[in-house]
Amino acid sequence: MPRKQRRVSAFFKILAVLTVTCGLLLAGGYYAITSLKPLEVAEPEPTESCTITGNEDTHDIDVEQAANAATVNGVAFSLDMPEDAVVIAYATVWQESKFINIEYGDRDSLGLFQQRPSQEWGEPDQIMDQVFATRSFYEELKEVPDYQEMPVYEAAQAVQRSADGFAYDQHEDLSRVMAAAFNGSEGPAVSCWYEPETSAKSDVAGAKAELERVFGTAPDDLPVADGPQTGEIGWSMAVWAVANARDYGLRSVTYGDQRWRAAAGEDGWSTVPDGAARATLVLK
Template sequence: MKRRSRIRAALIWLLALGFAVVLVVAGGLWAIDFFKQPAAKLLQGCSAQVADQKYQLAPDQTENAALISAIALRRGLPPRAATIAIAVAMQESKIRNISYGDRDSVGMFQQRPSQGWGTAEQIMDPVYSINAFYDGLVKIPNYQNLTVTEAGDAVQRSAYPLAYGQHEPMARAFASALTGYSTAALSCTLDVPPASGVPDDVIGKLQTSFGSIGAAYDGTAIRIQAQDNAAWAYAQWAVSNAQKLGIVQVSFAGERWQRANNDGGANRGWQPADGASSQEVVIVLQATQSTG
């Protein structure tokens, strides 16, 4: 009996030891993954810098901020309109096109079909929802001289209007860069390998954002004849959309943004570039990978 008890006790001890080892290994793997993933995510993001202030957004947020700014330019609206819209979208959805919200609210601006903003399907179209916001904004007298809180709430009729103003500095920086008033001010660091770029997709999205701007692919790059603020708006739009559209290099007016250094490291933002024309924006795409 004593021998059986000893054997049983030994088996229980071994099982307990094995279980403890499994827990330790699993915990170690979880810890490695837990601490590794946030670090990887921190390597990827976009920043807009105006004067000595720099603000950060994720690539998908920056892509939406670029569309908001481009549609403002397309409509002939001032950068202040884009600042207000970006600040409102940040508060309402973190500048993401979400399909849920308070009651029947959806989209970047959390517009409600029951309040006359359109159908849920229409509001989930970012171009539609951005234009709907601007349609409301331009009806507000003297909106350019109102605070972000006052202008945003006049359009949105929010239950928490005072929250809009907290996003104004970030929104102003991104709007200034994305409307071309701040040059070489927006850069993205992207740690995910680029997808192959498709020229027609890039040109199509440029036209959706800005309208017809004469963008053309010459077999090596997309070129847009433009100058000054408009050109910088196109160039920094391209950087904002680099992740999704497979854009690896953008050049204009003696400056170049490159997705990665020659050694494969993260990009260093806009850098001086000999030969970068002040008459055209040049957008280079990731080449199609060969499978042969």
Template sequence: MPSRPPSAAVRRRRRQVRTGVMLAALVTVVTGGSVLAVNQLEDSEVLVRERCSATVGTDTFELSPTQAGNAALISGVAVARGLPARAASIAIATAIQESRLENIDYGDDAGPDSRGLFQQRPSQGWGTEEQIMSPLYATGAFYDALVRIPGYETLPITEAAQIVQRSAHPEAYADHEPEGRAFASALTGNSPAALDCTLHEPDGAGDPLAVSAAAEEVFGPLGGVVDATTLTLDVSGTSGWAVAQWAVANASTFSITSVSHSGLQWGRAEGGWTATTSEPGIVTVTVAGVTP
């Protein structure tokens, strides 16, 4: 006997079952895809979040590469002038409070004409706006004022910074003393291999001549030897570590891939400092080459 065609009710139930199965499968695909996308986003965020850290003792502090580059300049000028690391600590803590260690071109509550790393004001005799917007000039002007303070090396940061800056919020400088001290200790070379930067791949080839010129602008003549991708500097001791860690702090800017000094090497790809065969009195800076 030929079978009867399914009734309308049965056909509806079958369609509902098929629709439910399809929706469940779609939800699984979408949900799985969403989880995958979130995981990929989280991984990507970890990879692209560039940062530099200074570790001294058990304390670690982070800055962006731009901030770290400015901290390295501030510390490098102190080294070039023969100033103690305490001077760099005071200057970095002050710049964190005044500008977040960024070379800002607008005023704040310090005054509408305040500018630069230290929010110095042309109307208060710090120099022209163009001069103040030069981090090298602004840092030099800050140290010029700092060293005129008798016994500044032993003063609390709040007091030393306030005498220089004449801020409306002098107590705020002390809030940044720990990170100021950590970055100053690393970037003046007093804490070897204490600075590390986590960076993505270089955007393009680097120029060792540009690295040499920038380093000498901060530290003075270094007598570097340059080839296609490498800068070699004959500088040892505390100054050697100051220059080496200055290079790490500026690795993002100059497409630097590795820095070695005194038996240790920082590598951009893996981060951190590892043992190598570098000579004690030599700083070697390698930049990204031209991609074939």
């Protein structure tokens, strides 16, 4: 065979070997890559959250959301509103602000209920006060004839007069769970945990003063004979204190024979060792 032909033949042999080798490497690499399982990244554990249990259902919500929900419920006690009114208020707030007291909204809307100063709901600083805003909502709801007999979204729309009143309907089920949890009828149905460094300085007196402003009754006056129709006021105050513990630096809340401790984290409530049921609310 001529030298030139031998060189060409050798070249193609080498090329064939390289082609086969690269193919094997690529195939092996493809197999190795495709055989790898996707990395499973664990979701970080929430450092601050609240668990609410009502109507045999449980949900987790943010601490700020729980604190505002407890206040919306508490104001209903001060006005002797029924649980149905709280459900309507909750469905409204879920749709309007998701229980975050926001300082903005459509046009001049503000706060939990997205009320507008230009529509005579009050001055901006008043609307941003959760107690004032909630009281205003309930006072308007009172004026709606037979609101308890109406679908929740229709009652909410009668007060809010929003662009899409049916949107409130999607929040009814969760709102009923929350109303049962916060109205006290199910006892220690709200538990919260938070990072100690995020809590305020201990202010038991401030917490008691706000409880009286929200509920219209001083916690030191418990038990209350013939309490409001909203629910069990003692337990409702207790879960309000738990939901607002971070803002007032509370480390424990005791009512009856149950005690919530911030240090317990997610475990929350436990039975008081002496087991004595007392109709007093103790904050520390």
